[in-house]
Each structure stands twice: as structure tokens, then as C-alpha cells.
Amino acid sequence: MTQIEAWYMDESAEDQRLPHRLEPNKPVSLEDLQRIGVFYWKLNADIYENDPELQRIREERGYSYMDIITIHPDKLPNYEDKLKMFYEEHLHLDDEIRYILEGRAYFDVRDRNDRWIRIAMTKGDLITLPAGIYHRFTLDETNYTKAMRLFVGEPVWKAYNRPADDFEIRQKYVQLLKCP
DSSP, X not given: OOOOEEEEBOOOOSOTTSOOBOSSOOBOOHHHHHHTTOEEEEOOGGGGGGOHHHHHHHHHHTOOEEEEEEESTTTSTTHHHHHHHHHSOEEOSSOEEEEEEEEEEEEEEEOTXXXXXXXXXXXXXXXXXXXXXXXXXXXXXXXXXXXXEEESSSOOOXXXXXXXXXXXXXXXXXXXXXXX
């Protein structure tokens, strides 16, 4: 079962935790996300510790490192500052892989024309954002998510805020977008 909800965002400066849908809503399909390198799986988060499907994905894609983060005002030190930092537009030199175990959140990614797409993440959603894609992260109005962070090899936590177009990984990503 593959279900994801994504849409083009409005230009509002209101609270980042709101949905920010265009009026009328302009949905984005899973196929559209895949064309910009974003991949998605729906898993059973209730069995994440022993899920054979998660294990298969990890083995196939080389996700050898994993940890779990809880993002909530009572659980994450400097919560408001961290949320602001996560919401700064940035890229990574490696793929960003997140699996929502509880709660809800949003990933915003740029499309080929530099427009924001908001991806709603709920329990059981596993997503990969390709290295070099500009993106940002925030919670919704519930202010809570528990997520598994996955990496190929040792984790790299460095984010490069936009503009970061001179990085080789960004240039490779832009070239991939030019392919039909």
C-alpha cells in the first residue's frame, strides 16, 4: 500500500506548522516526487524493531546506521531553536532518510522549477531525499514526532544552508533533474 500526501505550498508567512496548501489545492503525486529523486514506502511502524520489510529496504540500500529522535517541546533540548534550524532551507552531501514511528511532520522539497512541495509524513512513512536537494523539515500543529534516522555508514549531520550551489553533489543533482 503506497499512500502519500503532497502538495504545492502557498507563499504565506504564517506558522510553518500549518499545511500551507494552495487554493485550490494542487496535489503532487508519488510519481512526481520520484522524478525529483524522492522515494517513499509505507511500513508498519508498530513492528519497526523486527519488520522484515524495513530490514529488506535497509539491506538493499545499505542503511547500516540507525538512531531514533523524538521531537517535542518536552523531549528535545532547545526545541524552538532546533525547529527553526530544521526549517532553514538546506541540503546535505548524503541522502536524508527518515521513518516516522509516531506523530506527524512535514518535509518541504524544491521541484524542478524551484517551487516548494510539502510532503505530509505520518506514522509508518519512510522517505528518502536525495543528496543535493534543497529541503527543510517541520512538525505540524501537534508538535510531536518520533522518527528513525537512517544512514549509509556513519551519520553525517552537516547541513549546508542555501545558497549551496557550488557543491559537487548539488551540481550532480541538478544534472539529474535535466534528464527526462
